[in-house]
Amino acid sequence: MNLKKRILVTSALPYANGPLHIGHLAGAYLSADIYVRFQRMMEKDVVYVCGSDEHGAAITIRAQKDGISPQEVVDKYHQEFQEAFDRIGISFDIYHRTSAPIHHQTSQDFFRTLNDKGEFIQEESEQYYDEKAEQFLADRYIKGICPKCGYEEAYGDQCENCGSSLSPTELIDPISTLSNEKPILKKTSHWYLQLDKYESWLRAWIETGELDGSVLHDPTDWKNHVVGQCKSWLDGGLQKRSMTRDLDWGVDVPQEIEGSKGKKLYVWMDAPIGYISATKQWALDNGKDWEPYWKDNDTALIHFIGKDNIVFHCLIFPAILKAHGEYILPINVPANQFVNLEGRKISTSKNWAVWVNEYLDDLPGREDELRYYMIKNMPETKDSEFTWKGYQEAVNNELVNNLANFVNRVVVLTNKYYEGVVPEFDADLMIEVPGDEMPGFHDTEMLTLHDMCQDCAEYIRKFDFRSALKVVMEVSSRGNQILQFNEPWKQIKVDEDLVKVVMNIGLQYVKALSVLTYPFMPFTSARISELLNEDHIDERDGFVGMLNLLCEDEPLIQSGHTIGSASHLFDRISDETIEEQVNKLKKSEKKEGVKNENHAIPVKETISFDDFMKLDIRTATIKHAEKVKKADKLLKLIVDLGFEERTVVSGIAEFYDPQELEGKEVSMIVNLAPRKIKGIESNGMILMAENQKGVLSFVSPKEKWENGSVIR
RNA sequence: GGCGUGGUAGCUCAGCUGGUUAGAGCGCAGGAUUCAUAAUCCUGAGGUCGGGAGUUCAAGUCUCCCCCACGCUACCA
Numbered sequence: 001m002n003l004k005k006r007i008l009v010t011s012a013l014p015y016a017n018g019p020l021h022i023g024h025l026a027g028a029y030l031s032a033d034i035y036v037r038f039q040r041m042m043e044k045d046v047v048y049v050c051g052s053d054e055h056g057a058a059i060t061i062r063a064q065k066d067g068i069s070p071q072e073v074v075d076k077y078h079q080e081f082q083e084a085f086d087r088i089g090i091s092f093d094i095y096h097r098t099s100a101p102i103h104h105q106t107s108q109d110f111f112r113t114l115n116d117k118g119e120f121i122q123e124e125s126e127q128y129y130d131e132k133a134e135q136f137l138a139d140r141y142i143k144g145i146c147p148k149c150g151y152e153e154a155y156g157d158q159c160e161n162c163g164s165s166l167s168p169t170e171l172i173d174p175i176s177t178l179s180n181e182k183p184i185l186k187k188t189s190h191w192y193l194q195l196d197k198y199e200s201w202l203r204a205w206i207e208t209g210e211l212d213g214s215v216l217h218d219p220t221d222w223k224n225h226v227v228g229q230c231k232s233w234l235d236g237g238l239q240k241r242s243m244t245r246d247l248d249w250g251v252d253v254p255q256e257i258e259g260s261k262g263k264k265l266y267v268w269m270d271a272p273i274g275y276i277s278a279t280k281q282w283a284l285d286n287g288k289d290w291e292p293y294w295k296d297n298d299t300a301l302i303h304f305i306g307k308d309n310i311v312f313h314c315l316i317f318p319a320i321l322k323a324h325g326e327y328i329l330p331i332n333v334p335a336n337q338f339v340n341l342e343g344r345k346i347s348t349s350k351n352w353a354v355w356v357n358e359y360l361d362d363l364p365g366r367e368d369e370l371r372y373y374m375i376k377n378m379p380e381t382k383d384s385e386f387t388w389k390g391y392q393e394a395v396n397n398e399l400v401n402n403l404a405n406f407v408n409r410v411v412v413l414t415n416k417y418y419e420g421v422v423p424e425f426d427a428d429l430m431i432e433v434p435g436d437e438m439p440g441f442h443d444t445e446m447l448t449l450h451d452m453c454q455d456c457a458e459y460i461r462k463f464d465f466r467s468a469l470k471v472v473m474e475v476s477s478r479g480n481q482i483l484q485f486n487e488p489w490k491q492i493k494v495d496e497d498l499v500k501v502v503m504n505i506g507l508q509y510v511k512a513l514s515v516l517t518y519p520f521m522p523f524t525s526a527r528i529s530e531l532l533n534e535d536h537i538d539e540r541d542g543f544v545g546m547l548n549l550l551c552e553d554e555p556l557i558q559s560g561h562t563i564g565s566a567s568h569l570f571d572r573i574s575d576e577t578i579e580e581q582v583n584k585l586k587k588s589e590k591k592e593g594v595k596n597e598n599h600a601i602p603v604k605e606t607i608s609f610d611d612f613m614k615l616d617i618r619t620a621t622i623k624h625a626e627k628v629k630k631a632d633k634l635l636k637l638i639v640d641l642g643f644e645e646r647t648v649v650s651g652i653a654e655f656y657d658p659q660e661l662e663g664k665e666v667s668m669i670v671n672l673a674p675r676k677i678k679g680i681e682s683n684g685m686i687l688m689a690e691n692q693k694g695v696l697s698f699v700s701p702k703e704k705w706e707n708g709s710v711i712r
Numbered sequence: 713g714g715c716g717u718g719g720u721a722g723c724u725c726a727g728c729u730g731g732u733u734a735g736a737g738c739g740c741a742g743g744a745u746u747c748a749u750a751a752u753c754c755u756g757a758g759g760u761c762g763g764g765a766g767u768u769c770a771a772g773u774c775u776c777c778c779c780c781a782c783g784c785u786a787c788c789a
Binding site: 015017053055056057058059125127136141190195223224225226227228229230231232233235236237238239241242245266267271307308310311337338340345376377381382383384385387389390393394396397398400401402404405406408409410411412413416417434466467470473474480481483484485487488489490492566568570571572 | 714715716717718719723724725726736737738739745746747748749751752753754781782783784785786787788789
């Protein structure tokens with residue numbers, strides 16, 4: 001249990017080059033949000049910071065591609081992130097960004113301090129440089145032939161065909177993916193953090209939680225996969241790591257440091273310090289002091305992240321913080337695993353995702369339905385699965401049938417029997433209670449409720465959010481059972497006093513649910529409060545307040561109070577809605593290019609050179625394109641071969657809109673026998689590359705080429 | 713390839729240091745009920761615990777081998 005005076009919670013900074021999807025939510029945001037909402041209700045001093053990670057080569061490249069500035073790219077996504085987080089109810093105390101001046105200053109100060117303390121060593125190395133693009137190339141942006149298997153599209157860090165990990169210099173015939181030019185090797189100098197120097201204390205800290213003679217955390221509280229991966233790294237031996245890059249979009253290495261020209265801080269020095277600069281900005285905005293949150297031992301620092309970020313947050317960032325000397329280390333890093341979508345990995349580039357903003361546009365008002373299903377299926381210890389069918393079942397069977405129904409039953413009956421007034425009751429009367437042969441009293445039932453609330457709290461403290469959510473649903477289930485066992489709709493005719501006890505308990509349960517749902521489903525919490533005609537849950541002490549009342553057998557909702565009229569907390573989700581979403585997912589995926597999977601297609605039988613020379617393949621440009629009527633797949637194309645224009649019918653309509661094809665350079669076979677297709681004579685065939693998924697791509701010259709050129 | 717994590721009922725998952733007939737929620741079947749969004753409540757069926765070998769009086773739980781999924785593999789962020 002965490003007894004620290006204050007809590008600082010961070011969620012991984014999302015990278016500003018694509019919109020927010022459900023995988024992000026499940027990974028680092030919902031869990032953190034539950035935790036901080038709960039801690040606030042426990043009267044804890046908790047600050048929750050996050051922001052957009054806006055630097056790096058990927059953003060420059062994206063900007064070039066879209067013909068806008070890097071700032072415009074990050075502005076766009078920063079705004080999208082903010083909107084998505086806000087709409088889905090992630091309750092940051094501040095959502096900041098790494099392009100902010102205060103962040104540049106903070107990370108530069110950090111770099112300066114480490115440099116002054118002699119924590120860096122400066123080394124020269126040779127790296128691939130793209131002369132045309134005028135920049136050094138990250139591994140990922142170099143392609144070439146794999147030295148191990150001969151695959152021609154291997155990346156500088158890994159061959160995706162044979163899986164071997166590579167370094168760019170091993171590639172045969174390397175090519176820059178930025179310019180398609182051959183890169184040159186060029187000398188460059190960088191600052192390295194000597195991680196190997198910190199290995200022994202890092203190991204002790206990870207394995208025992210001890211640092212400099214004091215115990216900072218209990219490693220058995222950390223998740224297995226987190227400790228396991230750290231140990232794996234430590235066992236492999238840590239090595240120095242470059243803290244700078246040759247980039248043009250990022251935080252400058254401080255000017256006064258020699259050799260800083262053109263150098264930017266690498267993400268290790270940039271992004272995690274974003275947590276610190278965000279805290280600084282929050283303190284400025286709120287008239288607080290940021291330093292205790294990062295420097296006082298009485299602060300619990302917790303990083304919520306996805307599993308891909310474990311080493312970063314458990315070894316490298318702590319090493320940086322410790323090297324600086326004034327900072328505390330995280331007390332826990334509850335990393336989540338990944339969420340798959342309908343059986344496949346979520347992929348931004350393949351457009352296989354449920355985007356948070358789109359979800360909310362399509363299913364307005366259903367914030368908590370998504371939160372509920374994502375939390376229920378949170379990948380806390382292993383990868384989990386999002387399916388639309390599963391989402392529908394969870395909403396209909398659990399939120400509607402169990403939770404909303406219970407609340408509705410209580411509200412309807414209270415209005416019916418007591419005109420909405422919470423009834424006084426006789427505490428000596430006995431009622432039927434679930435799970436026990438013996439009848440119970442109102443006060444024992446309040447204690448049971450207290451225990452369930454405690455359980456829920458304990459699970460949240462242990463980062464076991466799925467179990468905590470289950471307890472919430474158990475409260476609602478037990479409420480349903482109490483109604484069922486005591487049948488107020490029958491008893492009202494024979495024993496009105498008994499019904500008052502039952503209904504009062506029901507109302508206490510509903511009130512408790514308004515508190516219990518708050519961390520998980522804040523929108524629902526507010527709706528329940530409205531149904532009860534009560535104030536919204538007080539973030540400062542809603543939970544402790546409830547626990548205190550319950551163990552003193554004080555009512556959560558007072559007799560004599562008048563509640564509101566009934567309305568549905570959740571509505572059923574229809575089969576049609578689910579079908580639409582599934583179709584949308586499948587359709588949008590098809591439009592995007594799909595990555596080649598390299599399953600070899602058998603090679604056709606050998607032909608002679610003469611056979612090959614019989615083919616006449618030429619370059620051409622599409623002049624005009626239109627859909628062929630009564631055909632889904634066909635486009636009628638007019639192509640310019642330089643020496644003549646031709647009509648060709650091509651089966652590419654599923655992948656290209658006619659408008660986008662005009663001016664497109666292609667290759668075509670020009671001596672293929674003419675053939676009538678759908679009544680149109682087709683004179684030739686456009687060459688297309690087809691991948692395993694059946695997705696097509698044009699084969700065309702890399703740069704502008706004269707029409708009619710021979711291809712051989 | 714190496715390392716890490718995981719592979720338990722139709723689905724999603726619990727099962728701590730090995731010990732009675734392996735659990736929950738949802739789905740499914742039968743019954744009860746009508747205050748409630750064809751909701752609720754009760755009862756029940758369902759698993760050779762990824763595969764194989766071993767240690768032990770006793771293994772889902774320990775050891776070894778194999779298979780599968782995911783992550784990391786140290787300059788994509």
